[in-house]
Amino acid sequence: MHIVSAQTTSTLRQLENWLPFAQSENNAQRWGYEPHALEQLVVQALPNLHHAHTLQQARFVLWWHHWHTSVSLKKEE
């Protein structure tokens, strides 16, 4: 039997709502995230995205997390 935890369900629902927005930013800014990496970015940004009251604020949150991810990846290299 496949059991999905409440936490997973909640995250999936959040992704369902925020992924289209993140995808449009990914396309507009040419960040080049593959679907799984974009999901990871949204999951990381979710706690801050909840506090965004405008589209501009939501964009800023995503940009910040994108920048943070890029810096971390460079350090690892």
Place this chain on the structure above:
Amino acid sequence: MTEQRKGGLKRSSWLTFRRRLILVRRLLVGPATSSELIEAVTIELRDQGYPGDAISALKHDLDSLKSEYNCQIRFQRRANKYYLSDLGELALLDMPDECMEALAFLDASFPPGTLVPEHANVRSLLDRILMLLPPYRQREHRAHRGTITLQMSPGVPGAVNPKVFGVVKRSIERRQELAFDYRSNSPDMALVQHRVAPYAIFFSPEGHAYLDATPMEVTPPDTTPIKHAVYYRLDRMVEGSPRILSTMLPPERVRPHVYKLRYTLAPEVARRRDVATFFPETTINYQDDGSAIVTANVTNLWQARQILLRYGDACVVEEPDELVDMFHNTAEGLAEAYLGYQKPAPSRR
């Protein structure tokens, strides 16, 4: 009397006047307890508001408002609150006749006890405005019958449960998903659970209240188009079932699927070249034979069908295929109802 003494008196009566105005303003917002009234004064005038015995001073102010300005203020012991029922001489709002006509128009268009004014609080606003008018204007208003009204269906206020309305409204304000049980029209699908992203409540001219939402999940699955714009009737949501989920929505609605709409209007409705535009980005091309080809963008096919049905057989939809199919079903249903047409049984292979 010295200059200093005169200045002190002037300042003191100015403070008294301001204090009483603050009390009236607070009571116009709604009934209030003594402490709420004192708080309202203190917020604006700080320690100058009621420097000594605040309760006695408040009672003195309320008595003065009653005796000097003829304000009707009553204390209701059960609720422990003061109520303002009439402003008396403080009814300071007067307006030109054009504005009084506008008020009569709104009053006639949104009568008490009907759906839209009840839920959109239009009556509360009108009652407040009327209260601010001086008595002679109030009498004029009562005698004046609005000659222009909006033709709105009265609807049934009881049909939308206030608790359902409140939960749906809060979910939109909080930008959170909403789940509810919905009564379907279909006899075999009595109750269906919907999880939606809610965006707005609106009232149709027929008097129904709708939620404009994007369905995310339907259990058990039915014909509801997932992630398309759907209008839900609030009176079909099962009482007690709507609940706000923790899922937060983005600040702007993800644009629902847009359909390209194209339909032809017959010469009998298009000949005068005054065809109404019902949909976003409508273009109308009038043809030499008097007909018109209309194109537009729509997000809600159900709504598009309702609108275009008003043309009867003077409108033929050509695009999108989904809407053409819906019209086929409607036409078959009408033929069944009026002409005894028998729908062919699906063929077996």
